[in-house]
Amino acid sequence: MSSAIRPRTSILDIFAVELVHMIKEAIPASDLRTHVCFYKAFPLVTPFIYGTQQRQAAFWESACLLSGLGLVEGETDPGEVDWKRVGFECVEKDGFCEHPGCGGALLDFNAEQTAKLGWSSDVSWKTLEIVRSNMGDEGEETASEEELSCIQDVECCRLFKYLRFERNSWGGAWYNAIAGHAVKDDAWLFYPARSKQTPRQQRLTRDHSLATRSFASFPVFSFIQVVFLPAPVSVANKWGVTVWDVQLEMKRGLDEDMTKKLTVFDLTDSLDITRAEEVERAFPPGTSLSAMLKSLRTRRGIQETFPLDGLEYDWYDEGYGPTFVVKINPRQVETA
Structure with a gap:
């Protein structure tokens, strides 16, 4: 008696969830473009692989910082910014931009510079080292002359x-x-x-x-x-x-x-x-x-x-x- 073979309709029919998790862990935290593409490629499991909402918020905040991304017009507090949205928006819109000053070339340059500064995968806006001069906002701790x-x-x-x-x-x-x-x-x-x-x-x-x-x-x-x-x-x-x-x-x-x-x-x-x-x-x-x-x-x-x-x-x-x-x-x- 023969039994019907269920067709493989999903990538998860080929790769075990554990393997998908191993692939995610092998992607450098500073590689924002690959993380966004990877997240979108496995929509059924990546929300679980990347963790709870709180863990994801911390992850995407670090990923954006390691990619050299800061605040723009209308943003005054990084704690109020949805860094997952920022990461996805930047990659979807510009991640593959062919301009020599943008796209992958810019992401690679930024990641190289943050690595030289010693920023680690758990960097956050609370631990970020920003050089503050005495010309900045009053009350801010400043670097010495x-x-x-x-x-x-x-x-x-x-x-x-x-x-x-x-x-x-x-x-x-x-x-x-x-x-x-x-x-x-x-x-x-x-x-x-x-x-x-x-x-x-x-x-x-x-x-x-x-x-x-x-x-x-x-x-x-x-x-x-x-x-x-x-x-x-x-x-x-x-x-x-x-x-x-x-x-x-x-x-x-x-x-x-x-x-x-x-x-x-x-x-x-x-x-x-x-x-x-x-x-x-x-x-x-x-x-x-x-x-x-x-x-x-x-x-x-x-x-x-x-x-x-x-x-x-x-x-x-x-x-x-x-x-x-x-x-x-x-x-x-x-x-x-």
Whole structure:
């Protein structure tokens, strides 16, 4: 007498639950993308494998931190953020983004940096080591001047190399209103592989939530100064300065008149140029720097002429705190 063989309709008919659990344990806690994909691949058992609601909350909080993700607009307390939702949202939307400053490349970079800082699989917002300077919020415990001045090995988020702001020859908020997009959508990401850029389809805040949430630097600071031709802008976030925080403060001064403030020194310093012969090599023959400075009326105009080329840690100043410089590139040609 023959008996019917039940067809295998589920992956669990092939792999035992114990084996699925072993696979989960073999995935590094910092590999947020794989954990999200794995969780979604076994919906019948992963809720049990990842534990109770409380254990899952702690797990996804740690996974997001190990992936270098912080707070964005509207979030003031990490304890009130659903980090499982954040992790899933970032991976589903940007985990496989092909932009060189986002997607898997950014997740790998962030995980590498948090590992260098010694963050373990049980890291949480309560145990997170954020470097706090005396320029931050009052009442916060701060690092000593000696500790801050000794910080040398600082890595900046590579996304800043591709950060751009809407081109605008008419002026600030009025232009944004006519163009039909909010000021917060002003930032976009340059795609090196594309011959023609479409800023409205490459918005930072709308299209790259993973990049927006990433910490701006490692180690993570609660307060920094960013020198953005010519004067520094202050950026503060008690839970760690993110890409969102930096681009937001940079945008606030985009349309300020720089005619009487920008000097040749400011320009060459951001270009990392110190000698006269380097100036000659950096610009086309016959370029008049003084005439150029007169034409660069706003920071928005400056970044149209000289594309941003990344953020770089420069020094620690007792009066200004950790200071970063926005680098610019005089030879990069872009079409938008």
